[in-house]
Amino acid sequence: MDKEKVEQLKIQMQQWLNEAEEFINHIPPVQLYTAVGVVLFTLILLLIIRLFKRTTSNTIILTGLSGSGKTYLFYQLRDGSAHQGTVTSMEPNEDSFILHSEKDKKGKLKLVHIVDVPGHSRLRPKLDEFLPQAAGVVFVVDSVEFLPNFRPASEYLYEILTKASVVKKKVPVLLLCNKVDKVTAHTAEFIRKQLEKEIDKLRTSRTAVSDADISNEYTLGVPGEPFAFSQCHNSIIIAEASGLTGEISQLEKFIRENVKP
Known part of the structure; x- marks a missing residue:
């Protein structure tokens, strides 16, 4: 010009x-x-x-190790049945619906957006796609096969609890002990104590990781004290369920406390 x-x-x-x-x-x-x-x-x-x-998300994430029963829970929440829940998910199951137990209720109910994230270690990065939208996270643990898997479960839970997208927004986490209908299932209290002990070891060992590797993480617990879920910035709730038998009342309660009708 x-x-x-x-x-x-x-x-x-x-x-x-x-x-x-x-x-x-x-x-x-x-x-x-x-x-x-x-x-x-x-x-x-x-x-x-x-x-x-921004603060009224209706997304609830189901996550945990493969085989913990997340997909059973997904279909119980949506259809009141565990059908199709026997196949290990390789892609997230995702849908928005009114909880099956609420379908006969009168009045307007808010749809719940449930995302069942695959538990395979190679597919876990998909979790990061949904965490920023989460109103709550449900970490599912297999109560029967807990002891052979408690270390990888602890590592995965540690990763979630130290993510900025969870800590900054204080996203509530439900530690859901699934398959409690089985005689050989461990109690929720036993599972809680074992996870706390293992996470306490993890936070000690990871202090050796370089600052560059933990730039997006937050530290857990109180320095000098054994780790406990009560020390987390966000709410950590322990509950029980059975996806196979449909006993998911504590899971539904958690969802509705964080996704208001």
């Missing part, structure tokens, strides 16, 4: 500014203040609505 065109543009802009100033000067002060007030009120209202929408 040559200098002559630049000058013409400047002159045109100055004319527009002068016309705008003259127009404003002819508006009675009361009308002007009212108009400004309406604009400000509208902007504030839009901001509040946007913030409110």
Whole structure:
């Protein structure tokens, strides 16, 4: 653009500014203040609505090791049946629905968006796609096969509890001990204690990791004290369930506490 065109543009802009100033000067002060007030009120209202929408997510994530029974729970929540729950998921099961136990209730109910994230170690990065939207995380543990798997389960749970997307938003986590209908199932209290002990070892060993590797993590617990879930910034709840028999009342309670009807 040559200098002559630049000058013409400047002159045109100055004319527009002068016309705008003259127009404003002819508006009675009361009308002007009212108009400004309406604009400000509208902007504030839009901001509040946007913030409110951010904090009212309806997404609940089911995660945990492969074989813990997440897919059973997914179908129980949606259909009241464990059908199709015997196949190990290789892709996230994802759907929005009214909880099956609430289908006969009257009144408006908010849809729940349930995401069943595969537990295979190579597929876990998919979890990061959904965590920023989570209203709650359900970490499912196989109560029967807990002892052979408690170390990898502890490592996976540790990763979740130290993620910035969980800690910053204080996303509540339900530690769900599944398959409690089995005679050989371990109690929720036993599982809690073992996980706390193993996570305590993990946070000690990971202090040797370089700052670059833990830049997106948060430390757990209180320095100098044994780790306990009660020390976490977000709420950690321990409950029991049986996806096979449909005993999922504690899971449904957790969901509705975090996804209001």
